[in-house]
Structure formats: structure tokens, C-alpha cells
Amino acid sequence: MTISEISKKCNISPDTLRYYEKVGLLSYVNRTSGGIRNYTEQDCAQVEFIKCMRSAGLSIEILRRYFELFRRGKRTLKARRDLLAKERENLQMRFKELQDTIKRLDYKISVYDKALKSKDNELKF
Amino acid sequence: MTISEISKKCNISPDTLRYYEKVGLLSYVNRTSGGIRNYTEQDCAQVEFIKCMRSAGLSIEILRRYFELFRRGKRTLKARRDLLAKERENLQMRFKELQDTIKRLDYKISVYDKALKSKDNELKF
């Protein structure tokens, strides 16, 4: 798969793919004899994983650390597991916060709806 | 309340408070005769609201728009309600995504735990 093919397939720009490679999220992408990147299905799955974690809020730096551990081989299994478990806990916290914020917005919207009905209230902010 | 007092109370830096004022999130903060900001409880509640929305991911720009509508008075009630409702929907989507990502991490962690037990598996990434 060329860079533009995986770009379309994974909906991520070629520039971003090269950037991810440069900073260590996608190491050792195969090349053709002419020096052109040749992505595998496995690379594609990894890109999907990165995209998913990025959109949940994991930083490039955390993911870089994760893949760096990977490159060091099997003896880092435990460290990788623990890194993921820690990030999972962070997400769990953000999940609860998000839930509360949605509730807060729901309440605020209901206050707006009341004000709109009664036609003469203003809110504090 | 001086800036350092509200800073401690709301756990937000004085620089950030001045920045929020500059970009239009906190307009018309009262001043003493000497020109020093004098925050009210109401300002404090507004700062808490901003903090909550910011940490859920709402941008400064969206919040700026919200408070700008506010300044235009009662006739923008509906527009403000709709702005909040739209952001609420965005958060709802991110909430679901986050839930899926947490599940995905749980699965991945369980795969790690299996690999750690069997002592000889490596994962793909």
C-alpha cells in the first residue's frame, strides 16, 4: 500500500503518517527499491490503533513510549501492559467528568427552555 | 476578591484569568479605584463554568461566542440555548467514542495478561 492508499483507507493525511513515523509511532515502514513507503495491513491496523488512542486524548509522547517499549521486545510486556492500564484509568476519570459535564449542560439547557417559555427571564451567564 | 484569591479558589492561574478576560470570556470584571481587578462570587461561578467546559473540550472560541451572545442581551436566549445544545451533542458523541476506546483498552490489557501468563507470546503491537 502506498502512502496515499493508506491515507485514504485510514482517513489520515500523508503528512501526518510521515510525521508519526518521524517521531517513532510507526517505525520501520517497508520501502520499495525506489525508496517509496510500502505499508502492510499490519501497519494499517497500527495506524487505526494510534488514531483511536489519539482521538481519546492519549498524547503522541505516551504512544511514542509505548512503541519504544515494543521495539525493546518481549521483556517489556509488563511495562507495556502497565502503561496501557494507567492510560485506561486516566480515560476512566475523563469519562466520568464528561458524564457530569453533559448532565450540567442538560440542566443549563432546561433552564434556558424555561426562560424561553416565560419570555421575561435572563440568566446569570 | 483579588486575582490571586480567585486564582487559588478556582485553581486557575492569574495569567490565564487575564487571558480569558482579554479574549472575551470574562468581560467587564470590576476594578478598584487603583485599577485592580475585583472579582465577585458571580465571576467565580462563571470561571468554574468555563473551567468545566474547557476540560470537557469546548474551545475558547466557542465559549467566546457564547459570552458574546450574552452581552447582546435577552434577544439571544434562543441562540445561546442552541449553541449549548449543539455542544452537548458533540460531547455525547465523544462520550460514546471514549466508552468504546476504554473497552478496546480493556480488551488489549486482557490480551497482555494472557501473554504474561503463558510466558512466551508476543503481540503484534
Place this chain on the structure above:
DNA sequence: ATATCAGTTAGAGTTAACTCCAAGTCAAGC
């Protein structure tokens, strides 16, 4: 009256994560 200290401003600097650009290369079609 002077030193101290918390506040003020405008504007510069920082960070993360891209995103763009210019100059060059390579394979394929005419």
C-alpha cells in the same frame, strides 16, 4: 520617604500536533 509587594500592561515565548513548502527523485506513458 522609601522599600516591598501584589497588582497592572503589552507583547514575546512556549508546547503539542500537525501542516505546508521547496527542491529533488523515480517510474510510466508518449
Place this chain on the structure above:
DNA sequence: GCTTGACTTGGAGTTAACTCTAACTGATAT
């Protein structure tokens, strides 16, 4: 052999959201 078009690189530019700096001011304690 030449053009075209997709690729390559290193490095510069962008954006959001702060964060810091320098120079200044005004109230309070000695």
C-alpha cells in the same frame, strides 16, 4: 529522451491555549 505525477526529504509555518517577561504603578509597613 522528455514530461507527468506521485513520491521523497529537511525544515519552516501554523494554530490553540496558555505562560512568561519587562517595565511600571499604587497601597502599605517601617
